[in-house]
Amino acid sequence: MPKIAQLTAPRKIEIKDREALTPGPQEVVVGVETAGVCGTDLALFSGDYPVPLPLVCGHEFVGTVKSIGEGVDKSWLGRRVTAEINNTCKAYNMSEVCPACELGMPSHCQKRTVTGIINHDGAFAEEVLVAAGTLHEIPENLDPVTAALTEPLAAALQTFEMSPITKGETVVVLGPGRLGILIVFAAALKGCHVIAVSRSEQKRKRALGFGASQACTPEDAEPAIKALTQGLGANVVVDATGNPDGITQALSLVRPRGIISAKTTCGLPAHGLDMTKLVVDEVRIQGSRCGPFTPALKILEKHQDQLKTLITSIRPLAEAQNALESAYSENKVLIKIRGGGVYFRKTNWEVI
Numbered sequence: 001m002p003k004i005a006q007l008t009a010p011r012k013i014e015i016k017d018r019e020a021l022t023p024g025p026q027e028v029v030v031g032v033e034t035a036g037v038c039g040t041d042l043a044l045f046s047g048d049y050p051v052p053l054p055l056v057c058g059h060e061f062v063g064t065v066k067s068i069g070e071g072v073d074k075s076w077l078g079r080r081v082t083a084e085i086n087n088t089c090k091a092y093n094m095s096e097v098c099p100a101c102e103l104g105m106p107s108h109c110q111k112r113t114v115t116g117i118i119n120h121d122g123a124f125a126e127e128v129l130v131a132a133g134t135l136h137e138i139p140e141n142l143d144p145v146t147a148a149l150t151e152p153l154a155a156a157l158q159t160f161e162m163s164p165i166t167k168g169e170t171v172v173v174l175g176p177g178r179l180g181i182l183i184v185f186a187a188a189l190k191g192c193h194v195i196a197v198s199r200s201e202q203k204r205k206r207a208l209g210f211g212a213s214q215a216c217t218p219e220d221a222e223p224a225i226k227a228l229t230q231g232l233g234a235n236v237v238v239d240a241t242g243n244p245d246g247i248t249q250a251l252s253l254v255r256p257r258g259i260i261s262a263k264t265t266c267g268l269p270a271h272g273l274d275m276t277k278l279v280v281d282e283v284r285i286q287g288s289r290c291g292p293f294t295p296a297l298k299i300l301e302k303h304q305d306q307l308k309t310l311i312t313s314i315r316p317l318a319e320a321q322n323a324l325e326s327a328y329s330e331n332k333v334l335i336k337i338r339g340g341g342v343y344f345r346k347t348n349w350e351v352i
């Protein structure tokens with residue numbers, strides 16, 4: 001029977017056997033090759049983002065389609081794919097769709113399940129079942145391990161779908177970590193002046209290598225940004241700190257009528273936000289979540305050698321518990337489920 005790494009209680013993952021999955025109409029079963037660990041997985045793992053347990057987490061994955069249900073195009077069989085995380089009316093190709101899908105917002109589908117997060121077992125497993133409409137083929141020239149970054153890169157791109165930026169604008173990224181570094185990269189691709197803010201010297205250095213034109217500590221951020229913007233503040237400040245207080249710092253750095261782009265999904269409420277300053281400065285807070293896979297795959301294909309360096313380790317499924325524990329202090333941890341065992345640490349690939 002296929003193996004799964006199931007979250008059975010906060011901070012407890014058990015490796016179990018599960019009956020082989022059978023796809024229903026408009027569904028496919030994907031044999032998972034690799035799955036990435038992100039901040040949302042850590043919030044689920046710690047219990048800060050409470051969901052009914054047990055649950056198989058994992059929503060960033062690459063694998064091969066191994067079986068298809070009724071109504072699914074047969075040509076998907078055997079193709080290497082990744083998948084969007086929302087299993088929506090649209091992804092199920094339903095003839096009657098919910099009001100959100102009708103309005104063209106399938107990522108907010110009212111009937112959706114979310115792979116590895118809400119009412120839907122995810123990809124920390126040998127196989128995962130998803131709606132066929134979520135699939136995207138991995139381009140031939142894209143390294144399949146690096147392709148596990150598609151979903152987080154799409155989420156990074158969505159930041160600027162919801163908070164548009166133009167060339168030459170100042171964008172601050174608070175917390176250039178797992179997701180934040182991809183946001184730095186995305187803003188730099190758009191020709192913005194990007195300032196990365198982190199306590200970690202290593203993260204500041206890395207941000208400069210991923211397109212930030214400046215990097216500073218949280219203490220130095222305000223004077224640095226004011227100096228750059230004639231005292232106004234940044235056009236867009238992205239909070240990717242993963243910390244509920246990040247938004248307060250963002251408010252101190254954004255210009256009047258600027259945008260705070262919220263990317264933190266730590267599952268905890270923000271206390272002490274100065275709403276008066278928000279109102280007086282006419283600041284907009286804009287959340288954003290799942291993004292477009294097609295441009296993410298194109299960017300990955302073009303910049304894979306650089307983006308691959310963000311992967312700090314690859315661990316086997318049997319070590320899922322350790323993989324999640326160590327993801328708190330690493331950048332991108334991948335769980336490798338199938339294929340040759342490779343273990344990536346900093347710059348050297350090692351065979352395990």
Ligand SMILES: [Zn+2]
Pocket residue numbers: 038039040041059060151152
């Ligand atoms: Zn994620």
Ligand SMILES: [Zn+2]
Pocket residue numbers: 088089090097098099100101102106108109110111112
């Ligand atoms: Zn819907």
